Every structure is written in structure tokens, then in C-alpha cells.
Amino acid sequence: MSAAATTGGRAVVLDGRAAAAAVKADLAQRVAALRERGVVPGLGTVLVGDDPGSATYVRGKHRDCAEVGIASIRVDLPADVTQAEVEEHLERLNADPACTGYIVQLPLPAGMDANRLLELVDPAKDADGLHPTNLGRLVLRVREEVTSPLPCTPRGVIDLLQRHEVPLDGAEVVVVGRGTTVGRSIGLLLTRRDVNATVTLCHTGTRDLAAHLRRADVVVAAAGVPGIVRPEDVKPGAAVLDVGVSRVVDTEGNARLAGDVAPGVEEVAGWLSPNPGGVGPMTRALLLANVVEAAERAAG
Numbered sequence: 259m260s261a262a263a264t265t266g267g268r269a270v271v272l273d274g275r276a277a278a279a280a281v282k283a284d285l286a287q288r289v290a291a292l293r294e295r296g297v298v299p300g301l302g303t304v305l306v307g308d309d310p311g312s313a314t315y316v317r318g319k320h321r322d323c324a325e326v327g328i329a330s331i332r333v334d335l336p337a338d339v340t341q342a343e344v345e346e347h348l349e350r351l352n353a354d355p356a357c358t359g360y361i362v363q364l365p366l367p368a369g370m371d372a373n374r375l376l377e378l379v380d381p382a383k384d385a386d387g388l389h390p391t392n393l394g395r396l397v398l399r400v401r402e403e404v405t406s407p408l409p410c411t412p413r414g415v416i417d418l419l420q421r422h423e424v425p426l427d428g429a430e431v432v433v434v435g436r437g438t439t440v441g442r443s444i445g446l447l448l449t450r451r452d453v454n455a456t457v458t459l460c461h462t463g464t465r466d467l468a469a470h471l472r473r474a475d476v477v478v479a480a481a482g483v484p485g486i487v488r489p490e491d492v493k494p495g496a497a498v499l500d501v502g503v504s505r506v507v508d509t510e511g512n513a514r515l516a517g518d519v520a521p522g523v524e525e526v527a528g529w530l531s532p533n534p535g536g537v538g539p540m541t542r543a544l545l546l547a548n549v550v551e552a553a554e555r556a557a558g
């Protein structure tokens with residue numbers, strides 16, 4: 259990406275909206291080519307309960323699908339649906355030829371066994387790249403091309419860094435947070451031989467987070483803890499990606515969303531992916547990429 263927008267501080271913005279638009283423009287052409295061959299990629303979403311954030315993200319996914327020509331299948335279920343009923347819906351999506359990929363929106367209501375549901379997704383239709391078979395393939399394939407779906411947010415983080423030519427070969431990457439969608443798997447991608455970074459995964463049990471952050475060339479902040487990455491802990495010139503998001507209520511009772519990166523980091527970092535406008539749009543774009551790639555593989 260050539261235009262080097264800045265954050266108002268010294269850091270160059272890792273602009274996820276612009277990068278996602280480029281990814282989607284490429285996908286739209288590939289979808290058109292598939293459609294010419296009679297293949298229509300279709301994304302299914304399974305949303306359980308009434309979490310407003312999750313509902314917004316799912317709506318956004320279907321808007322994205324319409325933008326690139328992917329068909330949409332929505333399964334919206336009430337919060338009191340049983341585990342067995344959700345599992346039946348997944349079996350239906352597994353069997354439905356119109357659905358070439360699908361996701362189970364996370365988090366699920368308390369009491370639901372999310373891991374069991376993720377394991378029920380047909381690995382060939384696993385648009386989130388979170389099925390154990392696909393994560394296992396990533397573990398095995400350190401050198402050769404991975405031809406199974408990859409986790410969307412980690413893929414988006416690396417794509418965003420590479421588009422801005424942030425050096426990763428031999429770089430010290432510190433990931434903060436060990437959640438399912440980012441922290442647990444991003445090291446598997448960053449340590450593949452074609453990327454070749456060194457990765458430290460920090461979490462709530464890490465004794466001295468600041469010491470890890472201070473030597474990082476790249477920080478991936480995905481803890482969901484507002485402001486956990488402070489300017490005084492960032493190495494000058496480092497790349498910082500603000501992935502985590504939390505809802506905070508200020509002293510006047512107004513709710514707002516807050517990222518994991520504290521104000522002032524833009525004065526120290528060399529690159530900064532903002533929140534919003536950084537990794538979030540890339541997560542959505544790479545989800546579409548997984549759907550298109552699955553349809554291309556199925557079409558042969």
C-alpha cells in the first residue's frame with residue numbers, strides 16, 4: 259500500500275478499510291469467474307441469542323457477501339435454543355450444497371458447548387478456519403502451502419502487515435491474549451517458514467507484560483483489556499495492531515467501545531492499526547476469502 263497515512267502521531271496507519279477494499283475487489287472478480295462456471299459461493303452464519311454486537315457483526319458479514327457476489331444463508335436462533343437444536347442446524351448446513359462455507363458466531367450464550375459446535379462444522383466448509391482439523395493442518399504444514407481455511411483475524415493481521423511492508427522475517431512478535439479467534443492460533447501462521455517471525459504469547463498469567471512488550475518489533479494486542487498496551491511499554495518504531503475491543507462506560511454513564519491500545523502509542527510506534535478501521539475490516543474480508551477459496555477448491 260503506497261499512501262502512508264499517519265495517525266496524527268509519528269506512526270503510519272495500517273489502514274484496514276483500504277486493505278479490505280483491495281481484498282474484496284480481487285474476490286469480486288474471482289466470484290464472477292466462479293459464477294460463470296455455474297458455481298455460486300454461499301456463506302452461512304449461525305447466530306445464537308440476542309447479543310447486539312454479534313448481531314451487528316453478522317449483518318456486516320452478509321453486507322460484505324452482497325458486495326462481492328457471495329450468496330447468504332442466515333440461521334438466527336433464540337438464546338434459549340438447545341445445544342441439540344443448534345447441532346441439527348449445523349448438520350443441515352453441512353449437507354446444504356448452497357452453503358459452501360459457514361461460521362458459528364462467537365461468543366455463544368453461557369452453557370452452550372462452543373468447542374463441540376466448532377468440531378461439528380464440516381472442515382471443508384469451515385469459513386472461520388477454527389475447526390481442529392484445519393488448525394491441525396496448520397500445525398503440520400510449516401513449509402508447504404496451506405490449502406485449508408486459515409483463521410480470519412490472524413490472516414488479516416499478517417496480510418495488513420505485509421501490504422505495508424512491515425518486516426516480519428526474524429521479527430520479535432508479542433501477542434497479548436489467548437482467545438480462540440486470535441491469540442491461540444496466530445503464532446502458527448507467524449512462525450511458518452514463509453513469514454519466519456519469533457512469537458511470544460502473553461496472557462493474564464504473564465508475569466511482566468511490559469518487559470515483553472518493550473522488546474517487541476510487532477505487538478498484536480488481542481486481550482480485550484482497554485489500554486493494556488501503554489505508550490511507555492512500546493519500543494520506538496514498533497508496529498502495533500489494536501485488535502481487542504471492549505465496551506466501557508464513562509463517568510457520565512455513556513457506553514463506548516475501547517481498544518487494547520492506550521492513547522499516546524501513536525507517538526511512539528512506527529505503524530499502528532487503529533480500532534476501529536484496522537484489523538476488524540480485514541477479519542471480515544478474509545472470511546470472504548475463505549469462502550471463495552473453499553468454493554474454488556470444491557469446483558476443482
Ligand SMILES: Nc1nc2c(c(=O)[nH]1)N[C@@H](CN(C=O)c1ccc(C(=O)N[C@@H](CCC(=O)O)C(=O)O)cc1)CN2
Binds near residue numbers: 361364411536539541
Ligand atoms: N465466529 C467468529 N466469531 C467472532 C469473530 C470471528 O472472527 N469469528 N471475531 C469477533 C467478531 N467479529 C467477527 O465475527 C468482528 C468484530 C469486529 C469487526 C469490525 O470490522 N469492527 C470494526 C468496528 C465496528 C464496526 O464498525 O462495525 C472495525 O474494527 O473497524 C469485524 C468482525 C468475535 N466473534
Ligand SMILES: [Mg+2]
Binds near residue numbers: 532533534535
Ligand atoms: Mg479494527
